[in-house]
Amino acid sequence: MLPAIMRRAAQPSVGPLAYGFALSAPLGAVALAAVSPLAAVFLVFLADMLLLYPTVQPRCQWFGPVISRFPTHRKEVWLTIDDGPDTRDTPLLLDILRRHRARVTFFVVGENVHRHRALAEAILIEGHLLGNHSHRHPSASFWLLGPEQLEREITQANQAISELTGKPVSLFRAPVGMKNRFIHGILEREGMRLIAWSARGFDGIIRPHPQKVVNRIMAQVRPGAIILLHQGRFDRHGNSLSAACLEALLERLAQAGYRCVLPPLATAAPTR
Numbered sequence: 606m607l608p609a610i611m612r613r614a615a616q617p618s619v620g621p622l623a624y625g626f627a628l629s630a631p632l633g634a635v636a637l638a639a640v641s642p643l644a645a646v647f648l649v650f651l652a653d654m655l656l657l658y659p660t661v662q663p664r665c666q667w668f669g670p671v672i673s674r675f676p677t678h679r680k681e682v683w684l685t686i687d688d689g690p691d692t693r694d695t696p697l698l699l700d701i702l703r704r705h706r707a708r709v710t711f712f713v714v715g716e717n718v719h720r721h722r723a724l725a726e727a728i729l730i731e732g733h734l735l736g737n738h739s740h741r742h743p744s745a746s747f748w749l750l751g752p753e754q755l756e757r758e759i760t761q762a763n764q765a766i767s768e769l770t771g772k773p774v775s776l777f778r779a780p781v782g783m784k785n786r787f788i789h790g791i792l793e794r795e796g797m798r799l800i801a802w803s804a805r806g807f808d809g810i811i812r813p814h815p816q817k818v819v820n821r822i823m824a825q826v827r828p829g830a831i832i833l834l835h836q837g838r839f840d841r842h843g844n845s846l847s848a849a850c851l852e853a854l855l856e857r858l859a860q861a862g863y864r865c866v867l868p869p870l871a872t873a874a875p876t877r
Contacts, residue, residue, distance in 0.1 A: 656786070660748050663782030663801040669789025673801040674829045675868040682830045682858065684709040684865045685802065686851075687738055687778065687809075690717050690724035691837045694845040698836060699731050701848060705855040707865035709733050712778040712800075715740035715762030718769070725769055734871060735769070736776035736800065737762045748783040756791050763795065775875040776800050781809075796877030798870065802833035808850050809835045815849040819857050826863065 659667040675683055689695050689711055702709060711728050713735050718725045728735060739747065740761040750758065763774045777797045779788065784799070792799055804825035806818030822832060834854070836847040858865065 660784055660786070663779070663784070664803075665784075668784070668786055669793075669799070671784075671799050671801050672870065673803045673831055675831065675870055677829045677868070680828055680861070680863045681866045681868070682804075682826060682828075682832055682863050683868050683871060684832045684834065684854075685712055685736070685778070685800070686710070686834045686836055686847075687712045688717075688742065689713050689836045690721045690728065692721055692724065693839070693843075694836050694847050695721070695724045695728070697845050697848040698851055699727060699733075701852050701855065702733070703731060705859070705865075707855055708867050709865060710736050710776065710867065710871055712736040712738035712776070713762075713766065714738050714742045715765040716742075718762075718765040722769070725766075729769060734776070734867060735766050735774070736778060737766060737774050737797070738778050739780050740765070742780045744780040744783075747780045748785050750785055750787075752787040752791070755785055755787050759791055759795065759797075773875045775873060776871065794877070796875030798876070800831065802831045803827070804830045805833040806850070806854075808838060808847065811838070812840060813838055813846055813850060815846060815853045818850045819853045822854060823857050823861070826858070826861070829868075 659665040664671055664673045684707060686698065686709055689698075690713060711733055713725060713728075715737075718735075725735065737759060739758045741758065743750070743758070747755075747758070759777060766774050773796065775797055777792055778800050779785070782801060788799065804822045806821040807813065808815075808818040826832070832854075834847070834851060838846040838850075840846055855865070
């Protein structure tokens with residue numbers, strides 16, 4: 606049986622209504638234009654916003670289920686790290702996680718897995734999971750991709766990961782968290798779950814400040830939180846800011862009595 610959070614996510618969404626309104630709005634605008642041009646413009650603007658909002662809001666479920674928390678009453682969080690593997694800092698991250706006895710999910714880029722297969726294998730050997738973060742990480746254009754391009758991004762990354770694990774991939778996170786209106790249908794066919802987050806520190810910027818990142822995250826941490834971190838961020842001297850963020854976060858989580866776990870939905874088989 607699905608956890609309660611998954612059952613809620615699977616309930617009918619407002620997406621079809623919003624999408625239907627957006628498609629019919631231009632016709633309504635034409636009819637309104639002769640009476641009130643301003644009202645016609647507003648109608649088109651509203652339709653555009655109804656399509657844009659679920660795209661840029663990672664946790665919005667208008668067009669399909671999105672998981673941003675997991676059910677637990679214990680002080681447990683699911684830590685996720687995006688954008689690897691990366692030769693410059695993945696070994697550092699694995700060392701930090703080992704010392705803190707934390708298990709996490711790395712949402713990896715398919716091309717990076719092909720380039721750095723040994724690092725992806727090291728992640729698995731350490732007891733962590735691999736999730737799909739697209740094949741090329743087209744952060745600027747992912748939300749604009751057509752269904753065929755989008756499916757390639759997902760299936761090619763799945764193939765790269767499955768070649769290592771020998772298992773189908775069940776978890777997907779969109780680049781920058783921006784969803785595409787075609788994504789839910791593709792993920793449903795693949796039996797995959799769309800994973801967002803409930804706590805983030807905006808460490809994906811060019812040079813994040815570790816302490817500020819951790820403070821932002823800890824202000825959002827609750828039992829069952831899904832935490833978003835990134836890798837591949839460095840200071841001017843080449844030192845890994847991603848490693849510094851991870852170290853500081855794990856220390857603060859431990860001080861607050863939290864453990865990093867892989868919840869059942871992280872390890873569950875694909876739904877198809």
